[in-house]
Amino acid sequence: MSILAASSTTATFVAPHVEFGKLSPMLIAFGTATLGILVEAFAPRKQRYGIQVGLALVGIAASFAAVLALAGTTASVVAQGSVAVDGTTLFLQGTILVISFVAFLVIAERKTDQNQDAFAAQGASVPGSAAERETTRRGWQTTEVYPLLMFSVGGMLLFPAANDLLTMFVALEALSLPLYLVCGLARHRRLLSQEAALKYFLLGAFSSAFFLYGAAMLYGYAGSVNLAVIAQHVAHPTAGSTLLYTGVALLGMGLLFKVGAAPFHMWTPDVYQGAPTPVTGFMAAATKIAAFGALVRVLDVGLGVNSAENVWRPVMQAVAIITMIVGGVLALTQRDIKRMLAYSAILNAGYLLIGVTSTTAQARAAVLFYLPVYGVAIIGAFAVVTLVRDAGGEATDLSRWAGLGRRAPIPAALLAVFLLAFAGIPFTSIFIGKFAIFQAALAAGSPDLVIVAVLASALAAFFYLRVVVVMFFSDPLPQGPTIAHPSIAVKTALAVAAFATVALGVAPSLLLHLANNSAGILAK
Amino acid sequence: MDTYVPVLILGLIAGGFAVFSVIMGAMTGPKRYNRAKYDSYECGIEPTPQPVGGGRFPVKYYLTAMLFIVFDIEIVFLYPWAVAFDSLGWFGLAEMFLFILTVFVAYAYVWRRGGLEWD
Numbered sequence: 264m265s266i267l268a269a270s271s272t273t274a275t276f277v278a279p280h281v282e283f284g285k286l287s288p289m290l291i292a293f294g295t296a297t298l299g300i301l302v303e304a305f306a307p308r309k310q311r312y313g314i315q316v317g318l319a320l321v322g323i324a325a326s327f328a329a330v331l332a333l334a335g336t337t338a339s340v341v342a343q344g345s346v347a348v349d350g351t352t353l354f355l356q357g358t359i360l361v362i363s364f365v366a367f368l369v370i371a372e373r374k375t376d377q378n379q380d381a382f383a384a385q386g387a388s389v390p391g392s393a394a395e396r397e398t399t400r401r402g403w404q405t406t407e408v409y410p411l412l413m414f415s416v417g418g419m420l421l422f423p424a425a426n427d428l429l430t431m432f433v434a435l436e437a438l439s440l441p442l443y444l445v446c447g448l449a450r451h452r453r454l455l456s457q458e459a460a461l462k463y464f465l466l467g468a469f470s471s472a473f474f475l476y477g478a479a480m481l482y483g484y485a486g487s488v489n490l491a492v493i494a495q496h497v498a499h500p501t502a503g504s505t506l507l508y509t510g511v512a513l514l515g516m517g518l519l520f521k522v523g524a525a526p527f528h529m530w531t532p533d534v535y536q537g538a539p540t541p542v543t544g545f546m547a548a549a550t551k552i553a554a555f556g557a558l559v560r561v562l563d564v565g566l567g568v569n570s571a572e573n574v575w576r577p578v579m580q581a582v583a584i585i586t587m588i589v590g591g592v593l594a595l596t597q598r599d600i601k602r603m604l605a606y607s608a609i610l611n612a613g614y615l616l617i618g619v620t621s622t623t624a625q626a627r628a629a630v631l632f633y634l635p636v637y638g639v640a641i642i643g644a645f646a647v648v649t650l651v652r653d654a655g656g657e658a659t660d661l662s663r664w665a666g667l668g669r670r671a672p673i674p675a676a677l678l679a680v681f682l683l684a685f686a687g688i689p690f691t692s693i694f695i696g697k698f699a700i701f702q703a704a705l706a707a708g709s710p711d712l713v714i715v716a717v718l719a720s721a722l723a724a725f726f727y728l729r730v731v732v733v734m735f736f737s738d739p740l741p742q743g744p745t746i747a748h749p750s751i752a753v754k755t756a757l758a759v760a761a762f763a764t765v766a767l768g769v770a771p772s773l774l775l776h777l778a779n780n781s782a783g784i785l786a787k
Numbered sequence: 788m789d790t791y792v793p794v795l796i797l798g799l800i801a802g803g804f805a806v807f808s809v810i811m812g813a814m815t816g817p818k819r820y821n822r823a824k825y826d827s828y829e830c831g832i833e834p835t836p837q838p839v840g841g842g843r844f845p846v847k848y849y850l851t852a853m854l855f856i857v858f859d860i861e862i863v864f865l866y867p868w869a870v871a872f873d874s875l876g877w878f879g880l881a882e883m884f885l886f887i888l889t890v891f892v893a894y895a896y897v898w899r900r901g902g903l904e905w906d
Contacts, residue, residue, distance in 0.1 A: 278878045300892050304899040508790075574790065 282341040285348045287329040288356050289424070292417035295322025299410025308403070312380070315409035316371040320364065322413060326420070327360040338785070340426055344489050347426040347560070347785075351631065354781035355423040355556040358635040359549050362642060363416045366545035368756040369646045370412065375747035376652065381539040382408050382448045383456075390453035405448055411441035412545070419549050423556020426564070428478035428488040428514070431557055435474060435521070438553060439467050442546060446538040451656025459537025466520070466530045474517025480510030481565075490565035497568045511566060511575055518561065521554035524582050524616060525589035528609045532597075535605035540657055543601065544645030547608050548638030555615055555634060559627060562619060563785060572622060579620045584715050587613030591719040594726050600648055601659045603726060604641065607685055610723055611637055614716055618700040621707035628782035629699035632775055636692035636767050640681045643760030647678040650747045658744035661730065666739030671746035675734045677761050684764045686727040687720050692767035699775070850902050854894075861890050 283290065295318060302314050330353055338349030373380050382405045384398035418437030425431035447460025482488050484506035485496040497507065520527040535543045566575060590610030597603040615637075618630035651658050651667065651674070658664070668675040684691035697720065701713045749757075767774055868875065868883050875882075897903065 278875045281878075297889055297892050300896050304892075304896040577791075 279343045281343075282339075285333065285336075285339065285341045286346060288326045288333070288360070289417055289420045291322060291326040291329055292413055292420055295319065295325075296410045296413035296417060298322075299413055303407055303410065311406040312371075312373075312404055315406045316367070319367055319371075319409045319413055323360050323364045323367065323416065326416075327357060327364070330357045330360060340491075344491070345427045345430040346421070346424050347564070348424060349785055350781035350783065351556070351559070351627070351785055352424040354631055354778065355552060355634070356420045358638065359416065359419050359552050362548045362552065362635070362638045363412075363419075363545070365639065365756045365759055366541065366549065366642050367409075367412070368752040369544060369642065369649065370408070370539075370541040372541065372649065372750060372753050374750040375650060375753070376450070376656075378402075379450060380404060380408075381450055381541050381649070382445075383450050383453060386444075386448050390457070408445055408448065411445055412542075415439075415441040415445075416549070419553035422553040423560060425557065425560070426490055428481060428490070428561075431561075432471070432475055432478060434553075435471060435517070435557075438550065439471070439521075442542075442550070443467060445542050446534055446546075449537065449539040449656075452537070455537045456539065457537075459534045463530055463534040463538075470517045470520035470527065473513045473520075477510045477513030477515070477517060480506050480513060484510055490561065493565045494568055497566060497571045500570075507571070508574060511571070512578075514561065515575065515578070518554060518558045519582060522551060522558060522615070523609050523612045525586040525609060525613075526582075528586065528589060528612075531609055532593075532602045532605040535608070536599060536601045536659070540601065540645050540649045543604075544642040547604070547641045547645065551608070551612065551615075552634045552638055555619065555630060558619055559630065560785075563622065563627070567622065576620055576622075579616060580709065580712060583613050583616035583620060583712060586610070586616060587715055587719040591722040595722065597726070598661050599659050600661055600664065600730065601645075603661070603730070604644055604648075607723065607727075608641065610719060611685075613719065614697060614700055617704045617709070617712045617716055620712070621704050621709065623703060623707050624783055626700070626703035626707060628775075628779045629696070629703045631778035631782050632699055632771070633693075633696035635774070636684075636696050636764070639760045639763045640684050640693060643757055643764065644678060644681040644685075646753060646757055646760070647674050647681070649753075650674050650749060651744050652747050653744040661733060663740065663744050664730070664733055665737040666734070666743065667746070668735035670739050670743065674746060674757075677757055679731045679734065680761050680764055682727040682730055684768070686724040690765070690768045692764050692771065695768055695771040695775070847905060850897070854897060854902070857890060857893065861887065 299315055299318055302311060302318065306314055333348065334353055334357075336348075338347070340347045371380065379399075379402075384395065384401075384403040384405070386405050388394040388398055415438050418434045418439070418441075421434035422431065422438055425434050443460055443464040446463050447457045449456035478488055481493055484502065484504075485493040487493065496502075500507075516527060520530075523531045535547065538546065562575065562579075566572065587610055590606050590608075590613055594603050594606035594610060597606060615630055615633060618626045618633065648657060648659060650671075651664065653663070668679075680691070684693040687694045687697050697716075701716060704710075704713050704716075864886065865883070868879055872879065
């Protein structure tokens with residue numbers, strides 16, 4: 264009888280409705296990645312690099328065009344309630360795509376390192392082995408990097424749009440798994456790179472498990488993984504709140520790991536240092552944007568009810584304070600430029616968390632403004648790092664950078680622009696971003712957070728300016744690193760990043776306006 | 788904030804228990820070291836020797852197992868579709884076609900890269 268009953272329920276099964284148009288940015292990104300795998304399978308080895316880079320850039324541009332086409336359409340929840348396409352989603356998706364385009368220009372660079380890209384000739388060969396030398400001599404390349412990163416871009420587009428926890432988890436994995444792989448594929452210092460990949464993978468797997476466990480708890484609480492349904496149950500509780508609290512805590516750990524907030528930040532410096540530098544730039548910018556988008560959506564749509572906010576807000580504020588202190592203090596002690604930028608990324612995650620915890624529309628707009636301006640600047644900073652090289656790849660030790668400003672004024676000046684922006688000097692984009700976030704936090708009634716943030720900024724100014732001083736006011740080393748001459752693509756990326764950093768500091772109103780408009784629209 | 792006081796107390800108890808256990812274990816436990824105790828633990832059997840000079844492990848079994856899992860999962864999704872084939876209609880057919888296509892793209896990659904050759 265039970266079998267008959269089961270078959271009668273399947274007869275009433277209704278085919279789901281999927282709005283392919285609204286999902287087109289993500290579908291284009293995933294489709295491009297799938298095409299990239301076919302290119303890997305069937306194109307001759309010599310032509311793969313050209314085809315892959317072209318395909319990826321066209322895919323990102325097409326996806327961006329799809330975002331633009333959707334801009335201004337009414338906010339709606341599509342694909343049976345699992346994806347929200349609203350102003351915030353489209354703003355973040357557009358940002359991620361622009362950032363990815365700039366990042367891919369740097370990732371595809373071959374001119375700085377004797378016509379080799381930043382990735383190992385064959386990821387599977389043992390570092391220092393005969394197989395490695397042979398594949399390098401033959402000029403092999405790991406062109407799988409491009410479809411892998413396109414999968415990651417697709418996951419990043421879906422992550423801030425996900426309106427239920429399962430879709431969010433799938434997006435989280437789609438964006439993370441390719442990054443774990445690509446982190447381990449650096450051409451130089453391969454052991455460091457592989458160590459970074461393993462650490463990132465193990466800790467990332469842990470955090471994903473936390474996220475999934477939290478999602479299960481919330482399902483137990485609300486009977487649904489849909490954020491809107493969870494919000495209804497939080498507003499009108501029908502059961503005890505134990506499952507809610509444990510669920511939120513576990514889910515929060517998973518998300519805070521991805522944004523790189525203390526005390527879940529341990530992976531950041533090691534991974535940022537070990538990963539191929541162009542990929543580090545991509546991760547530091549795009550992953551952060553996607554993860555903060557998802558965090559904002561969970562907290563605003565799923566847990567944006569007063570009774571829930573009173574529970575998570577003190578914890579998140581504590582996390583923001585710890586993150587700023589850890590990022591600011593530990594960045595001071597770094598001797599390696601990549602590790603310093605990693606701690607700076609942690610510090611910036613702290614500033615962003617202030618905006619996230621404030622939960623007003625003003626704060627959300629400030630976060631939306633901060634994400635693109637920070638992302639563009641950090642990609643530019645890591646792009647400059649790829650240019651300073653010696654025999655063993657990039658010279659990332661700060662002592663080797665002495666006097667760089669005299670030997671290579673243009674790259675040093677560009678890096679100085681990005682670092683001054685991070686330091687929050689007026690007339691740079693990040694100054695405006697910080698100002699907007701602090702203002703929103705004051706308006707929302709958390710002056711304590713703003714005081715810590717301002718103190719951390721003062722501390723941060725010291726270590727950013729120290730790099731500028733080392734570059735411009737110390738004597739060059741006799742055996743200093745060489746400065747590679749990049750291709751036109753990297754020059755373009757650097758020019759765009761520097762221009763955006765300065766222009767959005769002088770005339771931020773257009774992006775501020777866009778962020779304000781987008782922040783108000785959150786489909787529920 | 789009051790909600791968190793029990794959590795803090797539990798954290799203190801857990802931390803205290805961990806510290807207490809480690810210290811007491813080190814102070815009171817017997818210490819009999821021998822070769823077997825220093826060996827790495829591998830399901831109770833003699834550990835497989837590492838390849839000389841950090842050589843490579845064959846991954847043939849791993850590749851086969853991975854491919855098996857991919858097709859296994861495919862069947863898991865195909866089966867409910869077969870049961871609800873009527874009600875899903877053309878939509879289900881198109882979606883399932885897309886799904887199988889993407890699985891086959893990965894399969895084509897493995898095939899072209901020599902993943903199906905045993906030696």
